[in-house]
Amino acid sequence: MTLGPDIAERMNRARADLRAGVPVVLTDPAGDALVFAAETVGPGRLTTAEGIGPLILAITNRRAETLRTPAYDGDLARVAVPAGAGAGWVRAVADPASDLDAPMKGPFRHVRTGSAAVARAAIGLVKSARLLPAAVILPHEGALALAMTEGLTVLSGPEVLAALGAPVALHPVVHARLPMSVSEAGRLHVFRPEDGGEEHYAVEIGQPARDRPVLARLHSACFTGDLLGSLKCDCGPQLRGALAQMAAEGAGVLLYLNQEGRGIGLANKMRAYSLQDQGFDTVEANHRLGFEDDERDFRLGAAILRRMGFGAVRLLTNNPAKIRMMEANGIEVAERVPLKVGKTAHNAGYLATKAAKSGHLL
Numbered sequence: 001m002t003l004g005p006d007i008a009e010r011m012n013r014a015r016a017d018l019r020a021g022v023p024v025v026l027t028d029p030a031g032d033a034l035v036f037a038a039e040t041v042g043p044g045r046l047t048t049a050e051g052i053g054p055l056i057l058a059i060t061n062r063r064a065e066t067l068r069t070p071a072y073d074g075d076l077a078r079v080a081v082p083a084g085a086g087a088g089w090v091r092a093v094a095d096p097a098s099d100l101d102a103p104m105k106g107p108f109r110h111v112r113t114g115s116a117a118v119a120r121a122a123i124g125l126v127k128s129a130r131l132l133p134a135a136v137i138l139p140h141e142g143a144l145a146l147a148m149t150e151g152l153t154v155l156s157g158p159e160v161l162a163a164l165g166a167p168v169a170l171h172p173v174v175h176a177r178l179p180m181s182v183s184e185a186g187r188l189h190v191f192r193p194e195d196g197g198e199e200h201y202a203v204e205i206g207q208p209a210r211d212r213p214v215l216a217r218l219h220s221a222c223f224t225g226d227l228l229g230s231l232k233c234d235c236g237p238q239l240r241g242a243l244a245q246m247a248a249e250g251a252g253v254l255l256y257l258n259q260e261g262r263g264i265g266l267a268n269k270m271r272a273y274s275l276q277d278q279g280f281d282t283v284e285a286n287h288r289l290g291f292e293d294d295e296r297d298f299r300l301g302a303a304i305l306r307r308m309g310f311g312a313v314r315l316l317t318n319n320p321a322k323i324r325m326m327e328a329n330g331i332e333v334a335e336r337v338p339l340k341v342g343k344t345a346h347n348a349g350y351l352a353t354k355a356a357k358s359g360h361l362l
């Protein structure tokens, strides 16, 4: 084995670079390119990049739909950045915050020739860095040479696309006893992805048998609901309700998956909340930002359950997609246990939207 980073490790580096506003280089058989996150690229680097060659802004089909412009590449659109348009223009196209104040972003000149593969890998990368799903691309023959002189992270575009679609391998790091007010027989397990990325947790209550379906909950992180007692969602009561039910039965396992905001991260979730204050529902807000309704990867949950020795669950959920994902990833769902707690005047619309648009069971 070589000492250098593999593709997953280099992608982790690239995420840090992109979050800091530093470009990365994507190599591709159709042509190499420098890639910036639209959210973080500053005016200085953008001007330097414009001096090298014409820039392209890649946005998702969801964002294109909001901007009423076609997505010629299917899942994404490549629009030319007008000369001298600057970071303000890039940000306004990528970020829906000012859509209602300044609705006309176009007309856009679309780039329809060449391969969209680099744009696709770039959007996948910035999304996985929990940034707005839009990337500035500078196609450049000398990108590799520039990477050498400027110390930029280099990734193969096709490898990025393959890695984004591959299941993340996780390993247990540590577990220890954790007496909790709900149950003194608690134990917290920490799991870490092989690429050194974000950790996920499992709270085990009692000593659930491995050869029978375990009462289980796949909980997605919700800082606002879990910690702050937000009334906009039902996450806090669901978290506490699930643990209470496991304590009452004497055994269970709650996975705490760090996929805040259905996988878009807290900053983007707050952008979605701001759009909800403008009158859009939870699904429309995700789409206006350029995301799908739900960007979570529930394969993580199945992988952790398997690592813990569980093959079958009684799943506490109202979300049929979680059941489908468990079964598709080798965890039998012997029973769905409804979890209906925490309805408030503030979240009634949110819960109704989840039922109407995301198939949640009421």
Ligand SMILES: Nc1nc2c(ncn2[C@@H]2O[C@H](COP(=O)(O)OP(=O)(O)OP(=O)(O)O)[C@@H](O)[C@H]2O)c(=O)[nH]1
Pocket (backbone or CB within 6 Å): 218, 219, 220, 221, 222, 223, 232, 233, 235, 238, 259, 260, 261, 262, 263, 264, 269, 272, 273, 282, 286, 316, 317, 318, 319, 322, 360
């Ligand atoms: N993007 C976005 N995420 C939200 C919003 N409200 C809550 N969330 C996130 O949604 C997730 C809630 O997930 P869960 O409660 O685990 O899952 P669920 O799909 O509702 O399914 P069940 O609760 O199991 O029925 C958390 O990650 C929250 O942060 C919102 O308006 N927009």
Ligand SMILES: [Zn+2]
Pocket (backbone or CB within 6 Å): 222, 224, 225, 226, 233, 234, 235, 236
């Ligand atoms: Zn929540």
